[in-house]
Amino acid sequence: MMKLVSVGFMAALFSLPAFAQDYQDHDGMLMNHGDGHLMDMAGGMVMGNNPDTLPGGCEKIAETKEITVHAGHKYAEKFPGRMFAFDTQEFQFKPCTKLTVHFFNDDNIRHQWMMHGLPKYLYPKGMFHLEVSGPAKISGTLILPPGDKTYLVHCDIAQHMEKGMKAQLKVGKGDGDLPSIPNVTANTIADDYKITLTELLAKAHEEANAEPVVVEKTTSTVTTSSTQSTQEESAFSGVTVIGLALGLLLAPFLVHKFKGMSAEEILTYLIDFLKTTNNTIIALTIQLIKKIQNTLHK
Numbered sequence: 001m002m003k004l005v006s007v008g009f010m011a012a013l014f015s016l017p018a019f020a021q022d023y024q025d026h027d028g029m030l031m032n033h034g035d036g037h038l039m040d041m042a043g044g045m046v047m048g049n050n051p052d053t054l055p056g057g058c059e060k061i062a063e064t065k066e067i068t069v070h071a072g073h074k075y076a077e078k079f080p081g082r083m084f085a086f087d088t089q090e091f092q093f094k095p096c097t098k099l100t101v102h103f104f105n106d107d108n109i110r111h112q113w114m115m116h117g118l119p120k121y122l123y124p125k126g127m128f129h130l131e132v133s134g135p136a137k138i139s140g141t142l143i144l145p146p147g148d149k150t151y152l153v154h155c156d157i158a159q160h161m162e163k164g165m166k167a168q169l170k171v172g173k174g175d176g177d178l179p180s181i182p183n184v185t186a187n188t189i190a191d192d193y194k195i196t197l198t199e200l201l202a203k204a205h206e207e208a209n210a211e212p213v214v215v216e217k218t219t220s221t222v223t224t225s226s227t228q229s230t231q232e233e234s235a236f237s238g239v240t241v242i243g244l245a246l247g248l249l250l251a252p253f254l255v256h257k258f259k260g261m262s263a264e265e266i267l268t269y270l271i272d273f274l275k276t277t278n279n280t281i282i283a284l285t286i287q288l289i290k291k292i293q294n295t296l297h298k
Contacts (some may be wrong), residue, residue, distance in 0.1 A: 046130055053122060056122075057147070060096070068152065069087065071084070088167065096144060098141065106134060107135070108134060109135070110157055111157065153167040153180055
């Protein structure tokens with residue numbers, strides 16, 4: 001009897017680590033390699049760490065915030081068809097917020113909390129990056145840029161984002177929602193668990209062998225060169241007048257917006273603004289085309 005009790009006690013003793021999550025804290029082991037790059041030899045890394053330097057357009061830190069984010073397989077259980085996830089899929093903060101992220105990896109593999117689209121003059125490669133081989137914890141700080149924008153947050157380890165480990169972070173009001181954020185937005189490609197593999201292959205084969213639709217071009221009435229020249233000159237004059245008017249109206253705003261920014265910061269801001277505007281126009285155009293196609297198919 002005593003022998004059985006002893007065996008049971010030893011088994012329970014050795015099984016305790018399986019029930020108690022022991023996190024390794026990397027924060028005290030990180031070495032500073034410059035440019036906000038912190039790293040240790042145990043699998044912990046921070047890129048883009050920036051607790052002090054204000055982004056262009058931020059006159060002061062709006063507020064100081066801290067968040068705790070967990071990553072692991074168990075957080076994906078509530079999302080059918082997903083393997084990994086963060087415990088939070090959406091974040092929102094004021095522009096120019098100083099944000100500290102405490103990142104906990106609950107799995108026995110490597111995970112990341114990576115944020116893209118930040119100004120490259122301040123954040124190398126335009127990203128803030130936390131990485132840790134778990135179970136472990138690591139922390140990093142960044143200062144969010146001004147303006148309303150939605151940033152992608154994800155794990156860049158192969159297939160982890162595709163399997164569910166992604167989120168979005170909105171600065172200010174954001175500039176829209178990102179697709180396929182678990183429990184936030186619809187998937188770009190909807191999961192279909194009803195179709196069989198044979199049916200799926202047949203459908204793909206049918207689509208691959210479908211004949212392309214040929215659209216006949218219609219000839220339009222050719223106008224004379226003099227008429228075209230007059231129209232082009234008129235359009236150019238109209239655009240010029242509108243551009244000058246907009247420039248006069250926006251001048252006070254731009255002077256305040258770019259106050260204290262270097263020429264490189266202004267150029268980077270304008271490029272990011274044009275890129276965001278272009279992406280918005282493309283997204284709206286795609287939505288319009290889809291609506292027209294749906295109307296035609298009805």
